[in-house]
Amino acid sequence: MNCSILEDTMATMTWGEIEQHGQDGAVVLWTISVLEEHGPHLPIAVDVYYGCVLGRKIKEQLAQCGVLALIAPPYYWGINNVTAAFPGSFSVRQDTLKAALYDTLASLKRWGFDRVFMFESHGDVNHRRTVLDGIAEARVGCGTRAMGIVPYRYARYAGLTGKEEHLLILPQDTNPIPLTEFTPHQDIHAGALETSFMQRYCPEQVDVEKARHLSSTMFRPADWKKWASGWADARAVVPQGYNGDPASIKPELAEAFFDEEARSTAQLIASYLDGTYKAPVIE
Numbered sequence: 001m002n003c004s005i006l007e008d009t010m011a012t013m014t015w016g017e018i019e020q021h022g023q024d025g026a027v028v029l030w031t032i033s034v035l036e037e038h039g040p041h042l043p044i045a046v047d048v049y050y051g052c053v054l055g056r057k058i059k060e061q062l063a064q065c066g067v068l069a070l071i072a073p074p075y076y077w078g079i080n081n082v083t084a085a086f087p088g089s090f091s092v093r094q095d096t097l098k099a100a101l102y103d104t105l106a107s108l109k110r111w112g113f114d115r116v117f118m119f120e121s122h123g124d125v126n127h128r129r130t131v132l133d134g135i136a137e138a139r140v141g142c143g144t145r146a147m148g149i150v151p152y153r154y155a156r157y158a159g160l161t162g163k164e165e166h167l168l169i170l171p172q173d174t175n176p177i178p179l180t181e182f183t184p185h186q187d188i189h190a191g192a193l194e195t196s197f198m199q200r201y202c203p204e205q206v207d208v209e210k211a212r213h214l215s216s217t218m219f220r221p222a223d224w225k226k227w228a229s230g231w232a233d234a235r236a237v238v239p240q241g242y243n244g245d246p247a248s249i250k251p252e253l254a255e256a257f258f259d260e261e262a263r264s265t266a267q268l269i270a271s272y273l274d275g276t277y278k279a280p281v282i283e
Contacts, residue, residue, distance in 0.1 A: 003202040005045075005052045008059070009071040018070070022112025026068040027273070029055045032101075032120040032131050034078035037086035039190035039242030041211040044088040046194050048076045050121040053201050057262030058119075058269070065270040072108065072116070075100065079127035081230035083189070086241050094126075098134035105135075106142040116146040117168070117269050123188075128154065136166045147272065149265060155282055162279030168272055171280045174264035177257045183245035185216040188227075191244015193254065200251035208249065216245035 010018055031051025038046045051074055059069045078097060080089040092100075108116055118135065120128070128150070135148045152172040155162065162169055182192035198206045217238065219227070226233040227243065235241075271277040 003049060003205070005048055005074050007052075008056055009052075009073045011073045013070075018111060021068065021070050024068055026070050026113065027062075027269070028070050028072050028108055028113045028116040029058055030072040030104075030116055030118045031055050031074045032078065032118055032122075033074055033076045034080055034090070034122045034124070034127065035076050036080045036083045036089040036122075037190075037241045038194065039214070039246060040240050041207040041214065041242075041246055042190055042195065042198055043205050045076070046190070046198060047121045048074050049202055050194070050197060051119070053197075054119070054121070054258060054262055054265070057258060058266050061262050061266030062269060065266065067266075067270055067273060070113070072104070075104070078122060079124055079130060081124050081126050082227060082234045083230075083241065085231045085235040094130045097127075097130050098137060101131065101134035102138045102141060105138045105144040105146050109142055109144045114143065114145045115273075116144060117149060118146060119149040119265065123154075125158070129158065132164075132167065136164075139166055149268065152280055152282075155280075160282060162282050167279075168268055168277065169279050169282075170264060170268055175257065175260045177253065177260055181253060182250055182257075183216065183248040185245040185248075186219060187244035188217075189238075189244060190242035191217070191246050192248040192250070193244075193257070195246040196248075196250045196254035197258065199249050200254045203251075211246040211249060214240070214242065214246045216247070217243050219243075 033047040033051045035044045037044055055071045059071055062069045077092050080091040083089040084091055132148050135146050138144050147168050149168045151170045155169045187193055195211050223237045226237045
């Protein structure tokens with residue numbers, strides 16, 4: 001698959017083509033990512049590539065459901081707290097992030113796209129909370145019907161109820177491929193899953209030899225607290241910038257995993273569009 005982050009997005013279309021899609025009732029898929037360090041073996045754009053690949057796959061799945069979709073160019077200036085002490089982890093202020101989301105959603109609405117489905121791969125709590133707040137504010141301020149898509153595990157962690165009008169929550173365990181199939185070790189950041197993904201879709205950007213020689217991360221309870229604190233505390237427990245098992249590289253499994261992620265996300269969007277979506281019970 002092409003590693004260009006603009007391929008198959010609005011960026012490659014003329015204004016007339018974009019206008020026509022708006023008149024045809026297309027929905028928009030928009031990945032919200034960040035640029036941040038991903039260990040000594042991966043580039044800082046992993047999350048951006050992650051979202052772009054997922055967006056293309058979701059678009060293909062939606063087409064099979066009869067839903068016309070466009071992909072907006074990826075957004076990648078976000079909030080990094082955990083990896084903030086590493087060069088390459090760009091971070092913006094909360095107001096900056098929300099303003100950029102608002103203005104982009106307002107532009108899309110002017111062009112006839114008010115049904116925008118936003119998803120991301122970045123797990124920083126401050127980032128995700130700000131994105132969701134930004135969506136809610138834009139819905140009030142510019143009248144967009146944009147929706148944020150979040151996994152069940154995040155909804156539960158963040159204390160969401162499922163009744164938020166600006167959110168779609170993926171049901172629990174929608175992906176039949178558990179993360180433990182990549183590695184039995186903890187795998188949070190720049191580990192087996194992300195390294196496998198990059199090896200499958202952007203192999204020229206992976207230092208496989210280096211990844212093969214990286215030991216799996218073994219955290220104690222106190223380490224998790226430092227990791228969550230971010231900045232220098234996080235760097236102290238992950239001095240090379242990865243938290244997981246990057247040596248366990250399984251590109252074919254990564255492809256199957258992302259196919260399932262796209263399928264479940266497309267089904268979620270389709271169910272919302274046809275009025276059959278029901279938020280999962282958060283327990």
